[in-house]
Amino acid sequence: MADRIPSVKNEEQYEALRDKGYSKEKSARIANTPDSGKKGGKAEKYEDRTKKELYEQAKDVDISGRSKMTKKELIEALRNN
Numbered sequence: 001m002a003d004r005i006p007s008v009k010n011e012e013q014y015e016a017l018r019d020k021g022y023s024k025e026k027s028a029r030i031a032n033t034p035d036s037g038k039k040g041g042k043a044e045k046y047e048d049r050t051k052k053e054l055y056e057q058a059k060d061v062d063i064s065g066r067s068k069m070t071k072k073e074l075i076e077a078l079r080n081n
Helices: 011-019 024-031 051-060 071-079
Strands: none
Touching: 011 024, 024 071
């Protein structure tokens, strides 16, 4: 069961991420995000977001320990996840 591929919405993007060396879990998280695979999005800088917004995003990608993190720590965790 450990080798089972997680369920993904964008299989093509998932496979491309795996080919780049991303883990199965990270590839699935990215491929399952809304609008995955679309280009040209304009994301707001992490520094311009509220701590609550960063916390919610960290929750969506299942970053552990997020409830005790500062805004700076949430930004670092999101960038390196």
